[in-house]
Amino acid sequence: MSDKDKTFLIGELAAATGVTVRTLQHYDKIGLLPTSGRTEGGRRYYTEEDMLSLEQIIFYKSLGLSLQEIRDKVVNRPSLSQIEQILHAQEVALYKKIEDAHAGIAAIEACRTAIASGNYPSWQLLTGFIETLKNSNLMDWRQYAFKDAQMSVFSKRFENEQDAFDLYHTWRVLALKAATLAKSGVSPDDPAAQAMAEDWRKMTADVTQGDPDRIHAFAQVQADRSAWPEGDRDLMEASQPFIDLAVKRYLEHRSQKQK
Incomplete structure (x- = not known):
């Protein structure tokens, strides 16, 4: 008997x-992995091909696909x-879960920042942004019309997707x-x-590392905020005025210390 017939x-x-x-x-009962036949003694058996199918089922289940999705696809x-299409769709779904987790972590850190300033966090603001951020993630930036010069700069700065995710988060x-600090006064x-x-x-x-091309490329994207994904645009518009003021004061304090 060959391995194929085993x-x-x-x-x-x-x-x-x-x-x-x-x-x-259970897999046999729901039609996900039916047995291939029965022995002369009436015992159900599986083939090498069934084992390959089972290995795929185990793999896709580990990626988070439901048994229904696995059976259908x-x-x-x-x-x-x-x-490839199945893997891409699940990759997007997993990245979405990661983004949702990061949105929650960002909210927790924002709460702690407000508490450190002696203020209660703005629960309404944070809840709103958590929901907004869950509906907007780095994958949405694939729809942004980056210019060729910008793509050239960014591809040198971000050698892989993890670099981009780290900066984004x-x-x-x-x-x-x-x-949150601005809302708390x-x-x-x-x-x-x-x-x-x-x-x-x-x-x-x-x-930017002080590189003029990088500074210019990021400034261009910043100026084109109307084309950003909605959630990120709303977050930037809510935070930018306070960031500008805080950074200005930070640089002034540092300049005074250096004198």
């Missing part, structure tokens, strides 16, 4: 793949191009902190505001 009893398949017999019985032997946290001179301003300066310095 068969497995349910217990053997369970041991080989790490799933339980009960799980395999995967078990019908999708082509390589269809597999840092920006969101600081902008939400600034919007905190002075730009407040230590919490100055800590935010220092982090903002560090972020911009890290991004």
